[in-house]
Amino acid sequence: MSDWIQITQLKDIPVLGSRVIETETVRIALFRNSHDQVFALRDQCPHKQGPLSQGIVHGSTVTCPLHNWKIDLATGEALGPDEGCTHAYSCKVEEGKVYLKLPLEVANTAVARDCA
Amino acid sequence: MKQKLVLIGNGMAGIRAIEELLKYDRELYDITVIGEEPHPNYNRIMLSPVLAGEKEIDDIILNSYDWYEENDITLITGDKASKINRINKSVETESGKIFNFDRLLIATGSIPFIIPVPGADKQGVIGFRDIADIETMIDFAKNTKKAVVIGGGLLGLEAANGLMKQGMDVTVVHLMDSLLERQLDTTASAMLKTSLVERGMKFLMEAQTAEILGDDKVHGVKFADGSNIDADLVVMAVGIRPNIELAQEAGLYCERGIVVNDTLQTYDPTIYAIGECVQHRNICYGLVAPLFDQAKVVANHLAMVGSSRYEGSITSTKLKVTGIDLFSAGEFNEEDGDDVLSLNDPSQGVYKKLVLQDNKIKGAVLYGDTLDGTWYFQLMREGTDISAFRSTILFGQHDIGDAGHGDPKVAALPPEAEICGCNGVCKGEIIDAIVKKGLFTLDEVRAHTKASSSCGSCTGLVESILASTVGEGYDEKPSKQPMCKCTEHSHDEVITAIRDQPQKSMPAVREALDWKTEDGCAACRPALNYYLLAHWPGEYQDDAQSRFINERAHGNIQKDGTYSVVPRMFGGLCTPNDLRAIADACEKYQVPEMKVTGGQRIDLFGVKKEDLPSMWKDLSEAGFVSGHAYGKAMRTVKTCAGKTWCRFGTQNSTGLGVQLEELTWGSWMPHKFKLAVSGCPRNCAEATIKDFGVVCVDSGYELHIGGNGGIKVRVTDLLCKVETEEQVLEYCGAFIQKYREEAHYLERTAPWVERVGLEYVKEAILEDSEQRKALYDRFKYSQKFAQIDPWKERAQGAESHEFTNLKIAG
Ligand code: SRM
Ligand SMILES: Cc1cc2nc3c(=O)[nH]c(=O)nc-3n(C[C@H](O)[C@H](O)[C@H](O)COP(=O)(O)OP(=O)(O)OC[C@H]3O[C@@H](n4cnc5c(N)ncnc54)[C@H](O)[C@@H]3O)c2cc1C
Numbered sequence: 027m028s029d030w031i032q033i034t035q036l037k038d039i040p041v042l043g044s045r046v047i048e049t050e051t052v053r054i055a056l057f058r059n060s061h062d063q064v065f066a067l068r069d070q071c072p073h074k075q076g077p078l079s080q081g082i083v084h085g086s087t088v089t090c091p092l093h094n095w096k097i098d099l100a101t102g103e104a105l106g107p108d109e110g111c112t113h114a115y116s117c118k119v120e121e122g123k124v125y126l127k128l129p130l131e132v133a134n135t136a137v138a139r140d141c142a
Numbered sequence: 143m144k145q146k147l148v149l150i151g152n153g154m155a156g157i158r159a160i161e162e163l164l165k166y167d168r169e170l171y172d173i174t175v176i177g178e179e180p181h182p183n184y185n186r187i188m189l190s191p192v193l194a195g196e197k198e199i200d201d202i203i204l205n206s207y208d209w210y211e212e213n214d215i216t217l218i219t220g221d222k223a224s225k226i227n228r229i230n231k232s233v234e235t236e237s238g239k240i241f242n243f244d245r246l247l248i249a250t251g252s253i254p255f256i257i258p259v260p261g262a263d264k265q266g267v268i269g270f271r272d273i274a275d276i277e278t279m280i281d282f283a284k285n286t287k288k289a290v291v292i293g294g295g296l297l298g299l300e301a302a303n304g305l306m307k308q309g310m311d312v313t314v315v316h317l318m319d320s321l322l323e324r325q326l327d328t329t330a331s332a333m334l335k336t337s338l339v340e341r342g343m344k345f346l347m348e349a350q351t352a353e354i355l356g357d358d359k360v361h362g363v364k365f366a367d368g369s370n371i372d373a374d375l376v377v378m379a380v381g382i383r384p385n386i387e388l389a390q391e392a393g394l395y396c397e398r399g400i401v402v403n404d405t406l407q408t409y410d411p412t413i414y415a416i417g418e419c420v421q422h423r424n425i426c427y428g429l430v431a432p433l434f435d436q437a438k439v440v441a442n443h444l445a446m447v448g449s450s451r452y453e454g455s456i457t458s459t460k461l462k463v464t465g466i467d468l469f470s471a472g473e474f475n476e477e478d479g480d481d482v483l484s485l486n487d488p489s490q491g492v493y494k495k496l497v498l499q500d501n502k503i504k505g506a507v508l509y510g511d512t513l514d515g516t517w518y519f520q521l522m523r524e525g526t527d528i529s530a531f532r533s534t535i536l537f538g539q540h541d542i543g544d545a546g547h548g549d550p551k552v553a554a555l556p557p558e559a560e561i562c563g564c565n566g567v568c569k570g571e572i573i574d575a576i577v578k579k580g581l582f583t584l585d586e587v588r589a590h591t592k593a594s595s596s597c598g599s600c601t602g603l604v605e606s607i608l609a610s611t612v613g614e615g616y617d618e619k620p621s622k623q624p625m626c627k628c629t630e631h632s633h634d635e636v637i638t639a640i641r642d643q644p645q646k647s648m649p650a651v652r653e654a655l656d657w658k659t660e661d662g663c664a665a666c667r668p669a670l671n672y673y674l675l676a677h678w679p680g681e682y683q684d685d686a687q688s689r690f691i692n693e694r695a696h697g698n699i700q701k702d703g704t705y706s707v708v709p710r711m712f713g714g715l716c717t718p719n720d721l722r723a724i725a726d727a728c729e730k731y732q733v734p735e736m737k738v739t740g741g742q743r744i745d746l747f748g749v750k751k752e753d754l755p756s757m758w759k760d761l762s763e764a765g766f767v768s769g770h771a772y773g774k775a776m777r778t779v780k781t782c783a784g785k786t787w788c789r790f791g792t793q794n795s796t797g798l799g800v801q802l803e804e805l806t807w808g809s810w811m812p813h814k815f816k817l818a819v820s821g822c823p824r825n826c827a828e829a830t831i832k833d834f835g836v837v838c839v840d841s842g843y844e845l846h847i848g849g850n851g852g853i854k855v856r857v858t859d860l861l862c863k864v865e866t867e868e869q870v871l872e873y874c875g876a877f878i879q880k881y882r883e884e885a886h887y888l889e890r891t892a893p894w895v896e897r898v899g900l901e902y903v904k905e906a907i908l909e910d911s912e913q914r915k916a917l918y919d920r921f922k923y924s925q926k927f928a929q930i931d932p933w934k935e936r937a938q939g940a941e942s943h944e945f946t947n948l949k950i951a952g
């Protein structure tokens with residue numbers, strides 16, 4: 027597990043919006059809610075791989091743009107009654123800067139890891 | 143410390159209220175439920191199918207013991223609340239337990255009325271109310287032969303049918319000369335009787351029970367005219383009486399039922415009551431739909447939200463005898479001045495009757511084919527003016543089965559029949575989910591199966607499946623539909639608040655209207671954003687994060703996350719240079735597929751999001767603006783060749799189309815909005831299935847409104863005929879503005895016109911030229927802010943974060 031890496035500034039993520047981070051192996055969506063909390067999820071809906079970053083953010087949930095599944099931003103779990111889960115990454119905000127903890131060297135395995 | 147809530151009556155109304163309460167607040171109360179029956183809450187309605195052997199007791203349990211445990215509810219079963227002590231706020235049970243309460247909810251239901259004739263207390267005389275009654279009946283059916291059911295109402299006939307299925311010889315005794323006289327007119331009643339007689343049921347009409355014969359056990363029934371028949375079992379189904387004994391003894395004011403106000407409080411403000419035991423505005427209800435409405439309201443007050451009122455319900459009824467379809471609602475016996483529409487086909491066993499007053503449905507009776515019952519009922523409750531489809535209304539709601547869904551007789555469909563084409567859900571899956579997960583409402587079925595959650599064309603089918611699986615009365619839409627789960631308020635209430643209070647920002651609307659969620663949800667945010675934009679152009683700052691991604695990215699999102707680009711081609715006209723610019727852009731950005739759309743322009747599919755701004759820049763430099771093919775917005779104006787070229791053309795349809803598109807492009811709408819102009823009545827531009835269509839004729843222009851070519855095809859209504867192009871533009875702008883200001887978000891013009899009525903729209907546009915001009919002016923004013931090309935803005939750097947990703951070394 028690598029250390030915290032600074033990704034961006036809080037102000038660069040719109041409130042109730044998102045930004046996308048591309049790594050070589052995975053697309054990660056960074057979300058900001060109305061309390062300035064930031065969450066990071068693999069940008070792939072557990073339903074049919076919809077890009078969650080493009081959804082509408084409300085509370086601590088994002089609604090997938092393709093078929094309206096609701097995904098919990100903190101855990102990556104689909105909210106009932108739908109079932110499924112996308113990977114959630116550790117993420118923090120300090121002094122206006124957003125940090126992500128990425129298992130870089132194992133990005134692949136991290137993604138494949140069962141997240142239940 | 144938590145407050146204490148005690149519920150007396152572990153039945154349908156009470157537990158529904160608890161479920162609703164838990165949705166508001168799980169922490170507020172320690173909840174205790176006291177139930178006399180030795181069972182968890184079950185679906186009383188389904189006792190009839192259980193008796194008929196079509197279902198097991200286990201199938202009809204609504205809340206298992208686990209449910210109570212999971213929700214930390216203390217459940218007392220098989221013990222009766224015997225005393226309410228209002229002074230020290232406690233309830234005592236027969237076994238001597240005592241529970242204190244801060245608030246008390248009484249939902250004791252009702253008790254079957256047993257006619258007080260001599261012998262009514264003999265063994266073998268029962269009512270039809272609970273599991274114990276069913277068990278008794280099944281027991282008698284095993285050992286004895288003859289049953290008499292007193293009462294030819296819904297309950298009596300269902301009991302008789304069930305006993306017959308259990309192998310008994312059943313006679314129904316009825317005081318009146320026709321069955322179900324409170325639910326059916328005489329024609330339908332006669333049809334019903336014939337069909338029941340064919341099944342082997344016997345009837346004694348106009349017979350007044352005088353005495354139950356026998357020793358300690360029943361042997362027969364004697365009537366007022368001196369005659370008698372043999373019986374081993376007598377089921378009394380002559381009516382129910384609100385169960386008010388406990389409340390009365392506690393000194394709560396009761397008449398026929400426990401009297402409650404619109405917040406379902408008894409005369410003691412800490413004691414609430416709902417269900418069949420109450421009397422509200424002088425009515426005691428005996429069906430579940432109103433009780434569920436009450437449950438919602440009482441939960442709202444118990445949760446201390448305190449924002450809703452129960453104002454009564456209109457009910458409909460259905461008989462649950464398999465193979466007999468029967469539906470009735472409202473006042474179906476006509477009075478002077480009412481119109482009656484009827485369809486009677488005795489050979490098919492179909493009878494339909496609608497009673498109308500001023501083109502609104504007052505009552506309905508359906509026999510043999512009840513598929514449209516829900517629809518008629520909805521039209522009735524909403525007071526819809528049906529003049530636009532009065533001539534076909536008896537044939538049913540056309541969208542059912544319209545989209546190639548095949549046989550509309552849902553019951554006849556096999557389990558593997560696909561019901562929802564969008565999500566590939568078949569009938570069996572829906573029934574499975576309803577049964578296994580205990581679903582009751584359309585919303586729940588949508589959530590669990592996705593059926594009917596997309597285009598909605600199968601909603602009618604799903605509703606029928608729901609009704610036939612869980613019994614009628616469940617899926618009643620409340621007369622007022624809240625906008626979404628975040629609020630109790632309807633679209634109309636929200637629109638009115640935004641316009642009149644006035645509210646000019648989203649947080650202000652949510653605050654003023656007691657939104658239950660902080661940020662709203664993916665359903666209400668886009669709607670609020672639209673309403674604010676439509677009412678306060680120039681003042682309200684559009685909120686990108688409240689827009690669906692298509693409108694935020696100004697392209698349609700594709701299944702692989704890329705976007706499509708559709709440049710506007712005014713009126714479908716284009717030049718070689720236009721086409722060249724499009725071709726160049728396609729090559730430069732490696733567009734995988736180009737296609738001519740049904741809207742007379744070109745769609746470029748599969749563009750990467752990051753490429754959008756620069757591609758738009760190129761297109762913008764070539765003179766293109768966004769086609770808004772992605773928006774709840776004005777889409778296209780389809781035109782035909784017209785007078786310039788066509789030998790039949792009467793006016794310059796292409797030129798007029800361009801003018802209309804120049805007037806209306808960029809406008810945000812409640813839903814997508816399409817226009818067309820045809821040069822003559824041959825109508826090559828298909829103007830009569832558009833939201834606003836113009837058909838040119840020699841003497842001028844026919845203006846058509848409210849057409850739709852999509853899921854449910856609807857041909858336009860003629861608004862009026864005008865003489866000049868200027869008039870076309872003015873009427874068009876006025877119509878659009880009326881729609882923009884009043885329709886619900888995601889309601890296209892077709893359903894809007896049907897909801898508010900053509901006459902209403904005509905009045906607004908045609909009757910008063912001042913009013914029309916004012917609408918038109920408001921439209922033009924809002925266009926000042928809307929006709930800023932979003933593509934150009936973004937090509938110049940606006941919202942750049944939307945189109946650029948963050949990168950880190952991989
Ligand atoms: C591109 C096009 C098909 C084509 O290749 O011809 C098309 C494509 C889509 N249509 Fe359409 N419709 C297209 C013409 C039509 C037409 C024909 C017309 O406009 O003359 C209709 C029926 C006429 C009507 O609307 O009354 C039509 C009725 C629908 C409907 C059903 C609307 C309804 O009220 O029933 C939907 C679903 C919706 O809006 O909720 C829909 C939705 C869609 C969406 C946006 C699906 C979506 O939500 O992602 C498709 C986007 C494709 C994409 O990725 O770009 N499309 N769609 C047409 C674009 C026209 C344009 O130039 O803007
Ligand atoms: C056979 C049958 C078929 C029906 N079919 C339909 C239909 O098709 N459609 C429809 O809409 N409606 C139908 N109904 C009516 C529907 O079931 C009732 O309207 C509904 O159950 C009433 O709910 P409730 O909570 O008021 O009463 P109930 O469901 O009767 O619940 C009241 C509960 O309180 C308990 N109780 C009473 N007094 C006490 C006490 N002192 N202490 C503790 N517990 C107590 C009772 O034992 C009972 O369990 C049918 C009813 C029956 C019997």
Ligand code: SF4
Nearest residue numbers: 564597698739740852
């Ligand atoms: S383009 Fe229209 S008809 Fe074709 S698949 Fe998409 S929504 Fe359906």
Ligand code: FES
Nearest residue numbers: 071074076090093
């Ligand atoms: S891909 Fe997200 S809901 Fe279907």
